[in-house]
Amino acid sequence: MAATAPHYEESCMIDDRRVIAWTPYGRVRTYSILIKYLERDVQRGLVDEVWAYMNTDPQGQEGDIAYAHQLAEQHPWFHLKHRPEGIDLGNLPKQRYTGLAYREMTAPDTIYLRFDDDVIYVHEDAVENLVRARIDMPAPVAVFPVIWNNAICSHFLQACGKVPMEWGPVSLFCMDSNGWANGAFAVKMHELLLSHIEAGTVEDLYLYQDFSLQPGTQFSVSCFASRGEDYAALSKPGVLVPDEEESWHTIHQPLATGAPNIIRGNAIVSHYSFFTQHPFLNQTDLLDRYRDLADKAVTS
Numbered sequence: 001m002a003a004t005a006p007h008y009e010e011s012c013m014i015d016d017r018r019v020i021a022w023t024p025y026g027r028v029r030t031y032s033i034l035i036k037y038l039e040r041d042v043q044r045g046l047v048d049e050v051w052a053y054m055n056t057d058p059q060g061q062e063g064d065i066a067y068a069h070q071l072a073e074q075h076p077w078f079h080l081k082h083r084p085e086g087i088d089l090g091n092l093p094k095q096r097y098t099g100l101a102y103r104e105m106t107a108p109d110t111i112y113l114r115f116d117d118d119v120i121y122v123h124e125d126a127v128e129n130l131v132r133a134r135i136d137m138p139a140p141v142a143v144f145p146v147i148w149n150n151a152i153c154s155h156f157l158q159a160c161g162k163v164p165m166e167w168g169p170v171s172l173f174c175m176d177s178n179g180w181a182n183g184a185f186a187v188k189m190h191e192l193l194l195s196h197i198e199a200g201t202v203e204d205l206y207l208y209q210d211f212s213l214q215p216g217t218q219f220s221v222s223c224f225a226s227r228g229e230d231y232a233a234l235s236k237p238g239v240l241v242p243d244e245e246e247s248w249h250t251i252h253q254p255l256a257t258g259a260p261n262i263i264r265g266n267a268i269v270s271h272y273s274f275f276t277q278h279p280f281l282n283q284t285d286l287l288d289r290y291r292d293l294a295d296k297a298v299t300s
Contacts, residue, residue: 013048014046014111014135015131015132015135016109017110017111017131017135018048018107018110019046019047019048019110019111019113019131020047020048020049020112020113021041021047021049021050021051021115021127022050022052022053022115023052023053023115023116024053024095024098024101024114025064025068025117026055026064026094027064027117027118028067029287030117030118030120030272030287031052031067031117031118032291033121033287034115034117034122034294035050035071036295036298037122037297038050039075039298040124041122041127042075043298046127047077047127050075050078050079051079051080051081051104052068052071052078052080053081053098053104054081054083055095055097055098056068081104083100087100089243098245099240099243099244099245099248100243101245102240103237103238103239105226106228106231107232108228108232109228110227110228111134111228112225112227112228113127113131113224114221114223114224114225115223115269116222118222118271118272118273119222119269119272120271120290120291120294121268121270121293121294123268125266125267126145126268127267129264129267130145130225130264133210133262133267134225137262138227140254140259140261140262141226141250141257142221142224142225142226142250142262143224143262144221144223144263144264145223145224145264145269146207146263146265146267146269147223147269147270148190148193148268148269148271149186149189149271149273149277150179150219150220150222151173151175151176151178151179152176152179152213152217152220153263154176154179154185154189155176156207156263157205157207160207162204162205167185167188168182170185172217174217174218174219174220183276183279183280183281184280186273186280186281187280190272190281190284190286190290191286193205194286194290198293205268206266207263210262210263210265211265212260212261212263213250213254213260213262215254215255215257215259215261216251216255217250217251217261218246218247219246219250219261220271220274221250223269224261249261270290
């Protein structure tokens, strides 16, 4: 990152809504790519604050933790958030603690953009298009972008002729055998997107329509927009029941409200990898190519 911080406006807002981009933080390897895009969109006046919800282990992740603290020292718009004290979910993996983060997200004038820490590309129009869709559509629990390397999004991309069916069909199941479990499929998906990024033709991959998800459809929550007033209106503000965030946002709460979640067709981000895909992706130079693009994005 540049040694001198750019001018930062304290309040930017899109249509009178503050925008906070936040991440369950844990891995500097990929987050160091994502932060370049978030910094770009802070500079452009699209994002007011960036939060890193520290979901790290005290031993073994010292470098990851140090990087997050370094960002907080460098940037006035970057803030560290921590698990609430006194809450013990028992012997559960740390991923289960991310649902506690929403206790911080009850400001009624704010759109919260959640990014996995391995989202490694954010199209220059993605944040604005996603936030405006979230404002215009108050009913859904979550409004998702087109998440590259997400099985259900891949299903719709194939249906719209953007991804070849010859790579193997992808069903409307978030853990589809091709779209979620097949590492070779993920490599092809990333190579396709990278070719469009490098050619400046990402908009050719837009779906040009939104897709609704039947309430109760589990969906991988690598990125989505939600509203502070919805969390504030819960019986205990910001407390999800059940507390597992993917189940709450894509199964429980849509069934409770009857409103389908929405995939916004003109906002694209890229999610690097599910654990099932690691052995394939880690043998490629894909992450290095994404990193080079992110470096260009923040300096352009």
